[in-house]
Amino acid sequence: MINSSFNTTNTAVTAVPEEIYLFLGLYLSFVCFIGVTANGLSLVVFFRFSHLRTPTNTFIIALLINDIIMCLVGIPLSAIANFQGYFLWGFSVCVFQGFIMYFGSISSMYILTAISLNRYIVIVIKRPLSRKKVKYMQSNIALVFCYIFGLFWSGIPFSGWTRYEYEAIGTTCSVAFNTT
Template sequence: MIVSNLTVGTCTRTNSALCSSAGDGHSEATSFRTLSPTGHLVVAVCLGFIGTFGFLNNLLVLVLFCRYKVLRSPINLLLINISFSDLLVCVVGTPFSFAASTQGRWLIGKSGCVWYGFANSLLGIVSLISLAVLSYERYCTMMGATEADATNYRKVALGVLLSWVYSLVWTVPPLFGWSRYGPEGPGTTCSVDWMAKTSNNISYIICLFIFCLILPFLVIVYCYGKLLHAIKQMSGVNTTMGRKREHRVLLMVITMVVCYLLCWLPYGIMALLATFGAPGLVTPEASIVPSLLAKTSTVINPVIYIFMNKQFYRCFRALLKCETPQRGSSFKSSSRANKPVRAVRRADNNFTFIVASVGQATTVVHNQADNLEERPPSTDSAKPAVVSLVAHYNG
């Protein structure tokens, strides 16, 4: 993750492994302020909690994806990319900062500090860009004039590749002289050097802030805003179902945006204060809080984007009960239905409606937020089952 280097920093004996570059023009000749032993202990406990639950949550997501074929849809591949990057943060990043906090100093030297800063920055930006790509994909699926192709992985695969390439574009430059990676906060983690006042460093920080924090946020707000607008339009077509869906998606969108801001906005604000503010403006205690909030995204992301998804939740319950999805259950993919389908497409103003008669097959409702929901067939054999698919807003 892009962890902020927010306190005035160079060397003391406890951080001597990081001090060899103090005279290279990047650091200021001031004393490195650190936390009290109690402060380091509190940070270690928080990091232990974040690392443990972040690892378990994201590992569970990957297990569900591997076990249940019904989850292997294109849009879920983006969710898996988010979980994979967050899982790597818990494996290659958090253990080192946890160990350093227990000892009150960085433990793996200058090279380890550079590697830690690069790896966490790379994985953090991958997660942020994946969230933006996910919102854009949902927006395109909702606003598209045709049904999404559940077998076409090409577009989503390009989105996953984009998230990694984009992240590399912004995390490799510090390795070659555009800014640098160094100790952050109280000296127990490493990240981009936010403290250097050179034009080289400030230009990189401004670009990083705009293109890796503000831009993804704007994409998320725009796409989910348009999605909510489309669902509101559909509410007028089917009041009961439309209102229910509108409220559910509105809750999900608000949760996503609030958690994004809670995790990352304090991070960006404190980093800018450290970069452009007076030396000593940000204390070690204040600097470590945004860093911890950003790391909690590894715990929160699976909860919001995975376990609020009904498909994943059903598979999770089946996993807990050691069940195998049965034929005709809610796990069954609609594409496997062997009943003949008669589809009628009609246009009405800015909407396209699709209605299909499927005999006595299960009723499938296409839900853009939660993929597919299937309901059991009606017990009334006199009435044919009618499948009401999503209404596409074409405006």
């Protein structure tokens, strides 16, 4: 294995033992396998049984899709990079991986917020007034806003406000929050 001794600013990265890279590669491979399997099986259940496709469950389906995309795109790149000891695909792929992981993560947080708001509306607000439920159109509009906000915040690094760069270990990329 090759230890990473560089990053985008050409400053030295602390040498990481090969065992740490191996452990991280194995761990990420395990997470990827479990993530794709569990989320994939959950999606199969939702698509097989139509009575489960409720407006509230559209949020869960969106979370499952986000997780699968991150498990299929972002995690394998990091796992392979950890097995190699450095990010071997170059900076452009690093930026792509950082964008996908940040977009998926922040969109998932917005979707979880939408689920909380949905539950608040159904339990606290709607129940005393009437027995109306949240409709598909409302949940779909909320999902569109979740993805728009996720796209906005994950696109900000391309505007120059911050940037995507290698993380300290040199095998994955993320937003460099400490830069201006």
